[in-house]
Amino acid sequence: MIAAAAVVLVVSMAMVLVRALRGPTLYDRILAANHMGSSAVLLIAVYGFFDGRPEFLDIALAYALINFIATIAVLKYFAYGDLGAAGVREERNDA
Amino acid sequence: MPDILADLLLGIGILFTLAGSLGMLRFPDFYTRLHAAGVTETLGMIAIVTGLMLKTESSGTLVRLVFIGVFMLVTVPIASHALAKAARHGGVRPALREEE
Amino acid sequence: MARKIAFAGILGTLWILLSGHYSPLFVGLGVVSVALVTLMVHRMNRADGTRYELRVRWLAFGRYVLWLFVQIVRANVEVARLAFRPRLELSPRMVRVRALPRTELGRVIYGNSITLTPGTVTVHLDDEEVEVHALTRESAAALESGAMGRRVAELER
Amino acid sequence: MSTWHLINAGLLGFMVAVAIAVAALRNLFAAVMLFAIYSLSAATLFVALDAVDVAFTEAAVGAGISSILMLATLAATDGREKQHRHRRALPLVLCLALAVVLFAGLHDLAPVGDPAAPAHVHVAPRYLSETATEVGVPNVVTAVLASYRGYDTLGEAVVIFTAGLGVTALLGGHFRRRRSGKNGDV
Known part of the structure; x- marks a missing residue:
């Protein structure tokens, strides 16, 4: 079942990749990249078990962190056009 | 017995992962695809991670799996919400159907 | 100060759990890392100055998580069925729901719970209401019944 | 064909598809997102090849920091690629020649995991x-x-x-x- 899970995860990543290539909007691509990141976390975890080396989970864990931070950073860029802006505070001042 | 349960959970996990990716391909606009992505990242992820938990004896591995699961459950809705908000902010109009 | 110590304690526990090595060199490296991160967070707090209070009824919160899990499973089955159906039967819509929780933390829990259940995504959240994109009429109706909002409101104290 | 081969072939296929798409795209923001996917496939591939430390670096630097750096660069410049006016024959010939050389060199590489490979005996x-x-x-x-x-x-x-x-x-x-x-x- 572990091998099947790994293969299915690769197949589903391929499906998401098609979405990333087709777009059409930029946000579809960001969503696809984020989603592929989540699938990759699962794939790395499953692959560790498939290979008999569950220590690989450290990478899955690190990747889960990076995936989230990268997505938020990218979105912050699109929302404020600047990575250094203190987005939350600006918004609170507006409200 | 735990082994059968683990395989069952992995099976459920890959079923929902596949459903999420299929939705990503088939659903008509960005916002609906966001829902599809949620399927993989919630139940698909929970089932796979729990299935793997049942397959391990080492406590270190267990701790890491718990961290992965909890961390993804905390971050996934934040990322989805940020995406939805950014897309609306960026002018992506949702395709709506209001039949009533 | 108590906050800083608690924060450093959490980081240290995390380090020990993930490291698994207890030689002086590694514990020393861990202490240095924890001290550095605590210092950085201390300076960041000074920069943006926002504080968040985590005050919920923890027992009720545990019950809520279980309830939410059941909702997540149900919603997942629903959306997965839609994805596998040969004909797409979506009726996407935007709905506005009054935000029942009063506190900031309650509304954050509410908004995240809505997003976490597939079929509904919080698009906007302010003091009065949440704006939600729903995949089907059923998921929108389930949200408009307000069951989730009431449950989150009960967590606040 | 084993699972290992399937996974490797899949991930390499992703990288090729993304590389072609990046070359074809004019919108640079989209290209940055595709590059993130490229790094991610590479990182997963390194895991499949047992190169855990390289995978760690690739995940952190390739998918995390570089996307952000590239976006910061785009913030300082323009989001669309300019149309090229010069001829493309020479670069194409150079690339093909390089590919031929690399494929010829591929022949001399030791198989993955071979204990007698020169890198493993010195x-x-x-x-x-x-x-x-x-x-x-x-x-x-x-x-x-x-x-x-x-x-x-x-x-x-x-x-x-x-x-x-x-x-x-x-x-x-x-x-x-x-x-x-x-x-x-x-």
Whole structure:
């Protein structure tokens, strides 16, 4: 079942990749990249078990962190056009 | 017995992962695809991670799996919400159907 | 100060759990890392100055998580069925729901719970209401019944 | 064809597809997102090849930091690629020639995991057997990078640090100006 899970995860990543290539909007691509990141976390975890080396989970864990931070950073860029802006505070001042 | 349960959970996990990716391909606009992505990242992820938990004896591995699961459950809705908000902010109009 | 110590304690526990090595060199490296991160967070707090209070009824919160899990499973089955159906039967819509929780933390829990259940995504959240994109009429109706909002409101104290 | 081959073929296929799409795309923001997917496939591929430490670096630097750096670059420039007017025959010929050379060289590579490969018989056995007593770090790759090749790594770090300083000196003023202008509007 572990091998099947790994293969299915690769197949589903391929499906998401098609979405990333087709777009059409930029946000579809960001969503696809984020989603592929989540699938990759699962794939790395499953692959560790498939290979008999569950220590690989450290990478899955690190990747889960990076995936989230990268997505938020990218979105912050699109929302404020600047990575250094203190987005939350600006918004609170507006409200 | 735990082994059968683990395989069952992995099976459920890959079923929902596949459903999420299929939705990503088939659903008509960005916002609906966001829902599809949620399927993989919630139940698909929970089932796979729990299935793997049942397959391990080492406590270190267990701790890491718990961290992965909890961390993804905390971050996934934040990322989805940020995406939805950014897309609306960026002018992506949702395709709506209001039949009533 | 108590906050800083608690924060450093959490980081240290995390380090020990993930490291698994207890030689002086590694514990020393861990202490240095924890001290550095605590210092950085201390300076960041000074920069943006926002504080968040985590005050919920923890027992009720545990019950809520279980309830939410059941909702997540149900919603997942629903959306997965839609994805596998040969004909797409979506009726996407935007709905506005009054935000029942009063506190900031309650509304954050509410908004995240809505997003976490597939079929509904919080698009906007302010003091009065949440704006939600729903995949089907059923998921929108389930949200408009307000069951989730009431449950989150009960967590606040 | 085993699962391992399937996974590797799939991930390599992703990388090829993404590379072609990036070359074809004119919207640079979309290209940055595709590059993130490229790095991610590479990182997963490194895991499948047992190169855990490289995978770690690729995930952190390739998918995390570089996407953000590329976006910061786009913030300072323009989001669309300019149309090229010059001829493309020469670059194409060069690329094809390079590909031929690389494919010819592929022949001489040792198979993955071959214990008799030249890289595995020279100093590697000593690193593997002596790291625990000589350095005392559980990860051999860390021991090699930080101790056996410590000066080499120090040199690399100096180069990267200098490059970072240079970029900060060039771009820092630009971003500060932009931000102060923005605050003035609010």
